[in-house]
Amino acid sequence: MYSDYDHSHLALAVDLFAGVGGLDLPARELGLAAIGIEQSPDACATRRAAGLQTIEGDVRHYGPADFPHPTVLLGGPPCQPFSAAGTGAGRRALGDIVALAHRLSERQPVARHGRTDVGDLIRLVLEPLRWVLEAQDGGRPFEAIVLEQVPAVLPVWQTYAAILRAEGYSAVAGVVRAEEYGVPQTRKRAVLIARRTGTAALPAPSHRPYAKGTPRTAGDPALLPWTAMGDVLPDRGPFTVVSNYGTGGDPAKRGRRTSAEPSATVTGKISRVRVLADDGAESRFTWAEAGTLQSFPPDHPWSGRDIGQQIGNAVPPRLGAALLTAAIHRA
Template identity: 80%
Template sequence: MPSPNATTPTTRRRAVDLFAGVGGLDLPAAELGVHVTGIERSPDACATRRAAGLATIEADVRHYGPGDFSDATVLLGGPPCQPFSAAGTGAGRRALGDIVALAHRLAARHPVARHGHTPEDDLIRLVLEPLRWALDALDARRPFRAIVLEQVPAVLPVWDTYAGILRAAGYSVATGVMRAEQYGVPQTRRRAVLIARRTGTATLPAPTHRPYAKGRPQATGDPDLLPWTAMADVLPGRGPFTVVSNYGTGGDPKARGRRSSLEPSATVTGKISRARVLADDGVEDRFSWVEAGALQSFPPDHPWSGRDIGQQIGNAVPPLLARHLLAAALFA
């Protein structure tokens, strides 16, 4: 399997990325030789995508289907995480049983409404769209050759359900939770992922870096793995600092987490602009957008555009993590 750092193009693979955001999946896909068209309904995320030169359709994914991308052999997707994330209302987590039941209805080819009765339910139901696209492509006898999905860890039961459905349709599927710092990202973000392949055996990418643990020195651990990446490693322009988390545990501001610049960042959320950065010399400020993007492993010249850039960054999948996912899906 080519290294995730390889730049050898694939044989003209084309992909469609549902809920494409600012390009966390699309940037590494392009480096691996895959041409991606992203569907994204946020005008601000689309502004950033266009500034970065990424093929973009500004629309709701429910207005399209695999028949509109007949040359796409790869399906990518990261549905909105807000209903399922720990920082959200929890409505999506409470609805997991309903989503699993609806997924089985889709698999049986029974009708399932694409829109919910409330804005929140409507957002939750978007997690069904990647499965709907995969099944529609199968029914049209043009199945996607590879599928890559990612979401917050709470969605793993949904991915496991999709895995069973896709295996019954002839796919090899792997699911699990990946820790971003184990793939070189300077952040302890955890993501539930699914890789499905029509040929070969689907496996999750092996970690390249050691897991982070509070109090464990960066240089210790498995000698066959690289040290995890600290914030200081990607923000060399700053002196030593401490980050005070932008949200409290259980709503208690006194329980806000702290991370030294010699540690990876905690999960970067859409409220990253609220994180307090305390320099050792007593100066307090905030991360710039370039710095916040670096903690998500975006390149320093990524052209952040539009409004609410913090939300754009927080919603993104780290490109470095995505590169490993894509390499495992396409080259293993």
């Protein structure tokens, strides 16, 4: 049916909207082979260069019947309609999405393509629930589920959690902070974790939360200090990052972080960020450095075009590892 599926019988997880592999890399480290469905040719080029099983295609063209072996479902639907940097169309449509989710849970027909009020890109957030319910009805329910998105999608994940509990899962939804899991970046994500057996729970933080002006030594002594940019980019020496993100062009609102702090959220506009050395020299992050701030390996084989967007759209692998561990550990 599609050539990239030749070895999918080896996969134990299927990753919807898989991107460059922020969930699949830690899955592999945990011994959980994953196959990812991703529509972007550029993200697929990076995935293949990293040795990740990949299907280049639209998740709406597939379903759990095409993947009889995986027992874990992963997914991070496109965030653009819901993110603060986007148009806000997804945030305005949250009520409609929740209503459509309930229709799906009642096994009522729901159009796979949008109307003017709930467009195609927004409607993609329903796909993981469709997969879960089809697997359930097919007699091969997923044993564990991990979904992530921007914080604005939390009401959808909370709705999914309630639906999944009615389907026999233990499920939890909430917002996590990437720096609390060792990522050298402050990035909040809404996540859902569900399990068929045991009790679902969000991963316990391993690191302290970052707060502007608070020393990294402050806080719970049982937790590690948050990771700074300088910890993972030591060869740059001390530097300051100046970002226009969220400023609306107002220079007075430009965000500044030093190398002794975590990065602000890495977005697809990472190439616009100015990096100022202590001697005044100005540069930009390399793709390897930007990926490192997302907790990818420094030698990750970024390929194709729009690499900044690939990096900005990715799940930080260190966060992904924490979510996966919480979802599949024995409890």
